[in-house]
Amino acid sequence: MDILDILRAALQQALGPQAIVFALAAIGLNIHFGYTGLLNFGQAGFVAVGAYGLAVSVVTFGAPFWLGIVMSLVAPLVLAVILGVPTLRLRADYLAIVTIAAAEVLRFVFGSVEMKETFGGSNGLNGYARPFQQANPYSSGIDLGIISFGRNDLWSLTVGWILVALCCLLVWALMRSPWGRVLRSIREDEDAVRSLGKNVFAYKMQALALGGVIGGLGGMFLALKQASVVPSDYSTLMTFYAFAALLLGGAARVLGPVVGSILFWFLIAGLGSFFSQSAGKGGWIPTVIMTDTQASVIRYIVLGLAIMLLMIFRPQGIFGDRREIAIDGR
């Protein structure tokens, strides 16, 4: 058992690209769910179109890189409008079902053999990220003692965390404004807001689009960092993990999703490392109880349990204010 090793694995993930992707996805969800009360279970779809918006434009249609970036912002916006116009009038749980189904449809289409020419099938697309890699100003990686990042990772992380910071700043500025007040009011009682002359639908649409675009930024970042987009990355689990991160940090808090995502990956990687050290050869858990393969599964069991317990006993998350938490479920 090497505690330093566990810590290293955990920190590496907590500060690494995964945490950034899920932080962005969760910031988007926070706008949807935390502030506005929209139960979007299709955030993975927004992340996916962000990533594919970039990759498809550049690889399939030969667009220049900058246009790919623009498309990566436009695509989630378009998805938000297409999804939002018909669905925002639906009940919360119906909205959840429609969005999760839409995200799955997107993933199936992206991964389909029949559309391989456009979306690259299950192997996805690559070969668009060169301009991003070339823009790397660092000449070497960084070694912080316990953790270290290579040159490319360091560049990705710099860009990623700046994106996260900017999004947080935007959310903070928006949520202290009267606009944010309308969103929080919609979360509590749409009819009350309507009775005061506010166009609830328009606000919901703005929230859906903003959160979707921020989720799309997560996709763009993932696409740039990985230099490839693969449909299997964007399964419903991505949405649920983002929800878990959001709930962990605390919904309706500006930094909630960011802290949540960092903690989420810290725990996932830490638990993973802990159990992989504990099981198998040289571990203290006998193989009869846990094999190596089983050790890699156990963190997800803990995750599922954690989501339940968190929701039951501390729905406001670690930093949330119980009096202000969104989850009433009317």
Place this chain on the structure above:
Amino acid sequence: MRKRLYRVLVALIGALMVLLVGTPVAAQATETPPPDATAIQVTLQDEANKDAQGNPKPISGVTLEVTKDGKKAGEGVTDDKGVATIVVKELGKYTVTLDEKTLPEGTVLDENTKDKVTVTVRFQGPNNRAIFPIGVTAGEQSSFLKDFAENLRAGLVFALVLCLAGLGFSLIFGTTGLSNFAHGELLTFGAVMALSFDQIFKTGGLSSVSVILAGVIAVALGGLGGYVQDKLVWGPLRRRGTGLIAMMIISIGLAIFLRYLFQYFYGSSTHSLSQYSDQQREQHWYYLGLSLADREAVIVVIAIVTITAVCLWMAKSRMGKAMRAVSDNPALAASSGLRVDGVITNAWVIGAALTALSGVLYGMQLQVNSFMGMRILLVILAAVTLGGLGTIWGALVGSMVIGLVYELGPLFGVPTSIKEIGPLLIMIVILLVRPQGILGRKERLG
């Protein structure tokens, strides 16, 4: 009758230390390697040419050569399951070459695709398994009618399986209002329980009725599971006044928890129930031009009998009426002296048992694995949504439509590799246009 081009999926599974425990596929390979040997496992399947169960037909007798750095490292021939296990000495990158001359009559490789695949053999973890499709064109003849009959049969069986799971979902949704995202796992639970007890019974004196016995126990355990989760989780939450959205998220947590718990105990590979593990020659039954293998006939009969029983029970029995009353208007039901909580517990028990049965049957029809429920959760949701959430007849009709759409869709232009899309799109459209479903009442939706 014109010639149709088919894609054949050739799946290569490169596996080191092939996990032999309980995987019938590996156990029946012709050249079974010692359990600790390093091996590449190749499975050749004809995706377009499906057998009576809707499984792709294995391609046997094909010679495969494995080379490393241009040097020959091994050779194998696919057995009657389309599996070849080729032992190799060391780790590294191998190239598997398919000998086109040994392909069965009428099957040739597609000009766009290669007859070679690269497999990297690593030491540990399940990641060794990789599936590489090679395009093959088959010059086999087929007719639309024949395909239609085939898919109709598969659709019918799938629809009945869906129907049971959908009834379960509807019972629970109707009485509690909960969109239970862990419903897929209730289905998986039935299947893995059946698998476990089947493993126990199959070697004893009860081997002839092993699956049936295991299925009955699985359904009972499913019902018990419904009871336990209502008592431990949902009941207390209801009394606390937890909102539906919060419950929905809790159900997601439960789904993830159970799914990986199953994976912990059953791994991520697929298993077959004993009586159906080998593709034994089954007796076929012909009804209205549909040929059903005898296990399919069993599935159909069990499902229809159960569904009929449930419907009658809902219509006639006191508890059935109480359940409908609760789903119509819980406040009114409570005020007229019904023990709403007891009714809900009943709904959980029966709903979970039905879903477990659906899992058992689905496991009989296809195979058992830890993710089977999750994979069709949205299809179940589509079925109940189409018919009308929370209504019994809605679940019936919705499942029939969705089950058939799922299997027949490919004949009408839905890409085969993504046939889930049909049900999902139907569900989206229904929720947008008529959220109460085709049989639901509008007033119910507040």
Place this chain on the structure above:
Amino acid sequence: MDADMTDQTNAEKNSDVSKTGPAGLVGVSTEPGSKKPDPIIVADNITRTFGGLTAVDVDHVEIQRGAITALIGPNGAGKTTFFNLLTGFDQPNSGSWSLEGKSLKGVAPYKVARLGMVRTFQLTKVLAKLTVIENMRLGATGQKGERFWTAPFKFLWGKQEDEVTKKADELLARFLLDKKREDFAGSLSGGQRKLLEMARALMVDPELVMLDEPMAGVNPALKQSLLGHVKSLRDEGRTVLFVEHDMDMVRDISDWVIVMAQGKIVAEGTPDSVMADQRVIDAYLGAHHDTDLSELDEEALEAEVEAEIEEEEAK
């Protein structure tokens, strides 16, 4: 409605009539659906059915501008449904209605509110997880900071926010809620919520205030001050239409009473004349005779249960 008449009644309202009698309603016929001298709302042939049940079936009704009009009737008479229809929260099966001559048919609720017709709810809809002052600020219209593109920049809306806050504080003081300013609205008592909801509605500067059972659940001590507030709305020149069960309140403050039963308007008139009207007594008695099995009770029951749930959530 000809313009001369309107001018005339406006003049009357501003002169001695408004002091002595019900605002411009002297001599108005007490037949159901009678013409008013200066109607702000005119509704025709409004019907709304739920399944087989006709909840609202109103041939013609006019609401006088600048007056306090009470809408009374037994449980399930369709008063709240009628409210919902007028304000766009529910769509009628047929009919047309207008506010100040402008048709409201098919107009979204938020637009109705912007046109100057603001309502409160039978089960108060205060935003429990916002503070009292935030509830109030939400009511203000035309806020720059509520637009997406200007919202992130406080210098664009900060000044307006201060003005809104000032107005909100004045109203809070008037409604004796200033001590609760920073409390979450969820911590208020039922009566205080009614007050807050009314105050918040006034933030919109409505022409017409529609109050759905403003007295329900309000303790007697607060009642008097609420009555005063409603009266003061009229004195400011606003029109008030309210649904109420509390007959004392109806007698006390209303200028005109409209009685509904089984979806129809069965009587109109001044409070005194209506209370003496045999049709009204029949309507109330008749309603009591067949309450046991009707679906109307289901509605009432649901409303009660919802109210209980709300109360529990508030804790």
